[in-house]
Amino acid sequence: MSHRRVGGAGKGFEMGISYFVSVISFVLFTIVAMLVLGPVIRKLRLYTVPELFARRFGKLAALIPALIIGFLYMTPTFGMQLVGMSSILSSITNLPFFWGIFLGFAVTLVFTLIGGMPSVAWTDAIQTLVILAGVIITLVVGVAYVGGPAVVVAATPQHLLTFGSIGGLELLNWFLIFGPFYLIWQTTWQRLTAAKSTKVGISAVVSGFIISGVIGLLAIFIGITAVQMFPAGTAPDLIYTSFISELFPGPIGGLLMVSLLAALLTGATSFLLSGAINVSKDIYQGWVNPNAGDTQILKVSRLSVGFMAVLGLVIALLVKDIIAIYQIALSFTASALVAPVLAAMFWERATKTGVLASTIGALVASLAWRLAGTPFGIHEIAPGLLTSALLLVVVSLATKHSDDETVIAYFHAFRRGRLAGDGVPVEGQVVYAGEDLLLEVDAVPVAAVSADSGSPGDETDARASEQRGRP
Secondary structure (H helix, E strand, O other), X not given: OHHHHXXXXXXXXHHXXXXXXXXXXXXXHHHHHHHHOHHHHHHHOOOOHHXXXXXXXXXXXXXXXXXXXXXXXXXXXXXXXXXXXXXXXXHHOOOOHHHHHHHHHHHHHHHHHHHOOHHHHOHHHHHHHHHHHHHHHHHHHHHHHOOOHHHHHHHOOHHHHOOOOOOHHHHHHHHHHHOHHHHOOHHHHHHHHHOXXXXXXXXXXXXXXXXXXXXXXXXXXXXXXXOOOOOOOOOHHHHHHHHHHHHOOOHHHHHHHHHHHHHHHHHHHHHHHHHHHHHHHHHHHHHHOOOOOHHHHHHHHHHHHHHHHHHHHHHXXXXXXXXXXXHHHHHHHHHHHHHHHHHHHHOOOOOHHHHHHHHHHHHHHHHHHHHOOOHHHOOOHHHHHHHHHHHHHHHHHHOOOOOOOOOOOHHHHHHOOOOOOOOOOOOOOXXXXXXXHHOOOOOOOOOOOOHHHHOOOOOOHHHHHHHHOOO
């Protein structure tokens, strides 16, 4: 959620209301995903994308998604949180941006290794109310500060108030960047599976994303209002925090800054823990040491946290733009994984060879397109998605199913009542053990909707809750 406030305000300052296309996209894709795929995900008791790949396409096919999610999504988005933390510290102190990133890195790493999941979970529900109230108050006070709505409308350049002023191609780029990824975002899968019922889970996820969308829209309006207060060329990621500092120089401003910093810290911790689960469970236990005990897995998990934190620090130092980092994380992950996930749900003819070619080919195509300078102004996610879909279809039709595949289209099987009962393993399923990695979370209301359920956040507490309910 922090990226929607800090990054959204910055983009509102730069692009105006046209950036709202990103909000429309992620909310729309999430609602469609929950209504169409939600009941199937719940029936299969899925918590991660690698689990789905392992069940449907075999163990080898699950390795690539685990690497992609752990290092192409979780690690860059951790770096994104560090940039946000540094933006806050730079706004309220004289600390240079560079050292703000290092301080955020050190605090988050210690917080994660010592606190574990309890350091994250209890903050979610409170943050929902604080974040929403803080954004509303900031916008209302800010509009009044510059002279009222009429002044904002009259003094703001017209292109910032015109949806679509950036052009149809740019609108499509932003729509694709922020939409397809949310078909495969593990947080929604985990919260849905851990809910009391399918109806409750779907309602909770959809509600959370609608709240996130509202906050994203309000942040854009804050950025537009800030045009009256800050000169052109102001660093976008400093707009939101500078806006607060200008409006609330006293204790109220401090409270808003602290709440934002806490949200960033919580999000950063969640990314490290979630990525560590992908590394320690999906990769280490799934491939390196299938017989690993809880102590070994916990050790690998902690080492993974440290490694991912350092890698995220490097990314934050190299790319000091929240939305730029998030674009990379979303686009490469979605390009590689969306088509195979949809194939597992809808197309029985998809083969493991086709999926492997699809995921690798999408990454190569996206990277090549980006290195080529995004020809014709088309973002790399478009050729990535197209390449993934084409390779999946062509290679699958040219190859046979492997022995370790479970040949099924889960959505159609669900509609026909052919799926096994909840908790019954099927061929290829990765069964997770040693869930005490997640520490003591018995009292945490994992299905509660928070503002961070519509943005990067806790991706591991849900799996622990489900494990507690198994015999």
